[in-house]
Amino acid sequence: MEPSSSNTGFFQELPELPNQFHDDVSFQRVLKLLIPEDLRRQVEPELAQLGEDVLAPHIFDLVTDAERNLPYLRGGGRTALGRPTSELVTGEGWRGLQAFGMERGIVAYNYTADHAAYGAHARVLQMLRFHLWEASAASTTCPGAMTDGATRLLQRHLSKTSSLSADSVQRKVLQNAFDRLTSRDPKRAWTSGQWMTERPGGSDVSQTETVATFVGDNAGGVDSDGLPLGPWSVDGFKWFSSATDAGMTILLARTQPNKGLSAFFAPMRRKRDANAPVTQVTAGSSRRPDHTELNGVRIQRLKDKSGTRPVPTAELELKGMRAWMIGDEGNGIREIATVLAITRVHCSIACLGLAGRALGVAKAYSLKRTISGEAGGRSRLLLYRSPLHMQTLADLTGDYHGLMLLTLYTAHVMGLEERQVATGTGKSLTDPPAALVAPLLRALSSLHKAYVCKQSVPLLHAVCMEALGGVGYLMNTETEALNMARLFRDGTVNAIWEGTTDVLSTDLLRTLTHRKAGKASLDALEWLVKTAVGQSEAAAALLLQAFAALRARIEKGPTDILLADARAILFAAAEILIAGLMVADAHSDKSPAAEAMAQRFLLKKSFLGKESDAAKAAAAATVEQRLASDTAIVYGPGGPNVQQAARL
Incomplete structure (x- = not known):
């Protein structure tokens, strides 16, 4: 008998992880049950390729990086001389996986003209693609989910001619946001936040303490694309907000004491005076070349969670965040x-x-x-x-x-x-x-x-x-x-x-x-x-x-x-x-x-x-x-x- 050592003796052979599109019996049966045969044959090659691509070694390298290099606030939210900042830093793995999802149109699949012929089946096919991507995504599908929801909300309002006139400024703002949410170019594409949770109520949004005040359009400034910021100024504290690195958000706020909650769209960044002191920046250079800052948002701190650790989840203080109301005043619960x-x-x-x-x-x-x-x-x-x-x-x-x-x-x-x-x-x-x-x-x-x-x-x-x-x-x-x-x-x-x-x-x-x-x-x-x-x-x-x-x-x-x-x-x-x-x-x-x-x-x-x-x-x-x-x-x-x- 020979004793084992660190390099000799039995070593369990590693299993081969198969392409889930082919290997997952339930995936195949659901696809067959819900998707007509002609369409199924049309989409199967692309689904099979996605199932293969999400298992590539470089994808798993990005996952490991995203888990090891977690998001953080540079300087704990302060400059070296004490000035408050909100400089969120995310890792290469997180950004790389987000870019993969955007390039593959994981969200855009249900909304772009490329798949219009799929009709109502586009939604199931989109979810099947999310299913294949999920375990390799290092939770980038979390902001992906909120992006999907925000995209559908904007799409629903953009399709209404009664609430948004063809030449209205708000329509142009929402259309620009929709185009970014459905873009496959990571340099242009946005993700979206969804801010509802506050300290008093958790899932019970009836206790919302965030307040929106109508201040009009004068001197409201412009967003990062040069479009006017909204006429509402939002102040409050959101206790649990995932996708802090998003390009926009949908949130709930009060407008009047007995009016109920209203829903709002707000871009995350706005143009700033190039000569003004830098107080709010995001990952990258302390002075961004586009001269933008966060739109009335200060990151209080990031959450330390049991799972979904690469997701930058934060407590956010809103002070003068300019926003556009979505739908009718007091109808926010139905909108959200x-x-x-x-x-x-x-x-x-x-x-x-x-x-x-x-x-x-x-x-x-x-x-x-x-x-x-x-x-x-x-x-x-x-x-x-x-x-x-x-x-x-x-x-x-x-x-x-x-x-x-x-x-x-x-x-x-x-x-x-x-x-x-x-x-x-x-x-x-x-x-x-x-x-x-x-x-x-x-x-x-x-x-x-x-x-x-x-x-x-x-x-x-x-x-x-x-x-x-x-x-x-x-x-x-x-x-x-x-x-x-x-x-x-x-x-x-x-x-x-x-x-x-x-x-x-x-x-x-x-x-x-x-x-x-x-x-x-x-x-x-x-x-x-x-x-x-x-x-x-x-x-x-x-x-x-x-x-x-x-x-x-x-x-x-x-x-x-x-x-x-x-x-x-x-x-x-x-x-x-x-x-x-x-x-x-x-x-x-x-x-x-x-x-x-x-x-x-x-x-x-x-x-x-x-x-x-x-x-x-x-x-x-x-x-x-x-x-x-x-x-x-x-x-x-x-x-x-x-x-x-x-x-x-």
Whole structure:
């Protein structure tokens, strides 16, 4: 026997991280379910190339740099002689990853003429691209989400001729901002902030203390592009603002004591007097060649967070920030809802993008790692041949698949609502009646985000860390593609951002019990369940009965009891919808693996009892049969490619 040393003995072979576009069974099934075949064939080459490009070694080098060289305030926010400054410095990795996303049009995809022919499908395809990019993006998708929401808000207002005349100054300002948000040139492109959170209320924006005062256009100055700054002057303190390096922001502020909140657009920079003292600058030279300064913003301090560490999240003091009102005065909550509906989908996509990458690593690791073949035996067995390990991965894959279906279906409905293209037939899952699109989206918006992001936390832990043992707990920056700990830390925040689980559960309940709109949302959800399970008589009876019971509970229950049970109600609704979507997906091509996932979910969530045929069949299956089914769920019907090379 020879003892091991630091350089001799056993070394685990590194797994090869495959292109997720090809490797992720759920990604492929969702693409097939929601995108017509002709369009799917058109976009597949580009999606496959993106899946390859996000795994390039230089991308992982940028990720490592972004994690090591975190944003900071030069001098702690002061010059050497004590003058206050707001010079934010971001690292090369962060800037490089942002540039990659901009060049690939990760946000612009849904808005530019290049993809106009995709119609309502552009939104789902955009989210699938975010999904592939997420785990390699080092959280640059966080400002990407807010940029997406702000772009949609500006697009909606620019399409209205009633509120913005063709020759108005505000239209020119908003159009310029829209053009920057959708630019693929990193030197011109903007990201956007979304400033709502304040110290008194957190997710409860009703306690907002920021105040906007109308001061008119005189001596308002101009932004970095020479366009007039807005006629409103905003003062206040935003306690949690991501994307501090953005080019613009959307924020909420009060205008009158009893008027409610209003929404505002503000550029982040304005032209300054070239001879004035420098008090506000951003990363780079202390005197920028364009002679600009921050637009009435002072960075109080940067937040030190558990995850998403490269994102420059800050406390901001606003003093005389010039802004333009978006929409009607006092209608800010409704305006910001446009942004939130989109950023909430991004939260779910972020979780699923991280989980999808982690599953890819766990699957590849199972093709390289060996364990004892039997209790006390000396034979070795690859992990993917272990019935227990494969059952665990199959269960996790089924959970992931259900969350993918719910999230991407929500994105599909969002695309229909944005393009207003529903035909109204209601005969197909992808073609809901036109009258139900808006109420369906209202319900799904809170429902999917709360459920998916909350359920993703244990999923990420099991896949990111536990499936790799102790290796999964390490930061692994020396092999960034195996840094599962980073994925776990970054994913957990999504259950908090854009509304905690309890806040969103309350939102959903208010939507479903609303005096006027509640019935329409319940009708829309019922249509979804009926249509999803329409081809499966057994599942239809079970899920429609479950939904009918839940609907009766919502319509007849005392308000105080319903509010106390809001989380349980949201989870029950989400699981009925996921079950229906999994049944529909399985029926679409009669895939044995998809049918097995649907049956397992129905059993796991007690839609099927222990005496059901499915439960009896599962109990009677041999170990070999179970292993074959689990392997098909995890790796697809073709099984794993055990000849994958070690090339990380």
